[in-house]
Amino acid sequence: MSTTAPRTTTSRATPGTTGTTGTTRAARRRSTAAAAVLAAGTLVLAGCGGTDGPAAADDTIGVSLITKTDSNPFFVAMREGAQEAAAEEGVDLTLAAGTSDADEAGQVEAVEDAVARGDAGILITPNGPGVNQAIEDARAAGLLVLALDTPPDPADVVDATFATDNVRAGELIGEYAAARLDGQPAVIAMLDLLDDVDVSVDWQRDQGFLAGMGIDTADPETKGDEAPTGAYTGGAGGDYTIVCNEPTQGAEDGGRTAMENCLRRDPSVNVVYTVNELSAVGAQQALAAAGRDDVVVVSVDGGCDGVSAVEDGLIDATAQQYPVEMARLGVAAVADLARGGEAPEPTEGKSFVDTGVQLVAGTPVDGVDALDVAEGTELCW
Incomplete structure (x- = not known):
């Protein structure tokens, strides 16, 4: 895959706000999709990853969501879910996206920006192994890095993955x-x-x-x-x-x-x-x-x-x-860890946190x- 694609597109979401599209449907999904997630496996928490200590109640908690693109409906829904969760958790959310599914370089830049900004964590749908070193550097800097939907290779490059089985x-x-x-x-x-x-x-x-x-x-x-x-x-x-x-x-x-x-x-x-x-x-x-x-x-x-x-x-x-649940659970996990909680552990018997799947x-x-x-x-x- 190419590693020389143009830079990402980035936007900021203010704490306490949500996306301007799909909010009604997303709110309806929140309660119904939760049943699918719980049926797939309970989210267990265990200590791993690290921060410099719990955030105070009035501290700003920065989280970056970095998707493969910003146009695919799957990632649009994921961004909406993250915005909803950010509003509920009081999180300062930054949205970034590659220009294509092969844009590793753009994602690397977005990861580096999150570290420079002092974010507490990163949620990423990695575009390929070219992003791995930037993820490792972010974790070394104390950020919790969670993959959504797409586990990296190797899987332990991130702290945890929230994904469909x-x-x-x-x-x-x-x-x-x-x-x-x-x-x-x-x-x-x-x-x-x-x-x-x-x-x-x-x-x-x-x-x-x-x-x-x-x-x-x-x-x-x-x-x-x-x-x-x-x-x-x-x-x-x-x-x-x-x-x-x-x-x-x-x-x-x-x-x-x-x-x-x-x-x-x-x-x-x-x-x-x-x-x-x-x-x-x-x-x-x-x-x-x-x-x-x-x-x-x-x-x-x-x-x-x-x-x-x-x-x-x-x-x-x-x-x-359920990409909305992937993002919601990811934002909540970073916020919880930043406030003194524990990082997510995989669903029992799996190498990732299973966010559910159902036949239609x-x-x-x-x-x-x-x-x-x-x-x-x-x-x-």
């Missing part, structure tokens, strides 16, 4: 797809994020989906090494064929091109896994052009556009994650728990 997200949509087939042969198109680049969210969702289908994944941390044909055991079980593993870049046009490539290889595809909802919408464009309206399409994200696509029948089911489906199937579209809309971002 992406393997579980994949399993949920795999279980749904297998149940929908009801014993029919599965002819599967795998529409991934990238090709040869090792990104954890990519292989976790991919391998989780196959595991949910009941397909042996061989090495569960390596996508594409499973047997191309065999039997799946999910639902009523049956035979499967994996037609393709195509990269989409997580984009609509990428999903369309990937689906076109897969259909050229085998026009009988009847199950499509997509790494996110944008690529799913693109895949549906290719399927519609081919006259195929009998394909089960599943995805991950759970944004409001994605839930709307489920309602419209473009996506059959999606695994909904347009058509329910026996044996698979799912939210309906109305419930998914209440929680979407």
Whole structure:
């Protein structure tokens, strides 16, 4: 990935204020999404990280939220959640973002700015290993650094990570797809994020989906090494064929091109896994052009556009994650530590704080728990 992209965009949020968009929906989500978080695992606190001592009640607590970009709806929702939590916690919040998912240099600059400003902590969705040294320097300077959504590599570069269990997200949509087939042969198109680049969210969702289908994944941390044909055991079980593993870049046009490539290889595809909802919408464009309206399409994200696509029948089911809760819990954790509390510890049995994931489906199937579209809309971002 490039490390020479332009600098970040940065803005300040005044304590006691919230974002100007999505506030009503975010407030509604706050109470309902909390149930999903608590169902996934309780936030345990334990001493780690450090500050120079507890902040006095009237001390300013500075927190920086550094996202991959400031345009993706996922990160827009994350910023709104952070602004809400900052208002509640009396935190002085700085918002920064890279210019693309590959903008490591811009994120490094934002981390350095947070240290220079004397912030108590940083919340970051890291764009790659080029940010690691800046994170380590910030921690050495006494800041609590928490990753949101994207664990760094290695994971212990940060004090803790608040994230979706992406393997579980994949399993949920795999279980749904297998149940929908009801014993029919599965002819599967795998529409991934990238090709040869090792990104954890990519292989976790991919391998989780196959595991949910009941397909042996061989090495569960390596996508594409499973047997191309065999039997799946999910639902009523049956035979499967994996037609393709195509990269989409997580984009609509990428999903369309990937689906076109897969259909050229085998026009009988009847199950499509997509790494996110944008690529799913693109895949549906290719399927519609081919006259195929009998394909089960599943995805991950759970944004409001994605839930709307489920309602419209473009996506059959999606695994909904909760970026607002990631940000809210992260801001609260930094504020708590600055006031003499303790730093966050991972959810029991996991290497991160699990912020929850739930299936949203347009058509329910026996044996698979799912939210309906109305419930998914209440929680979407």
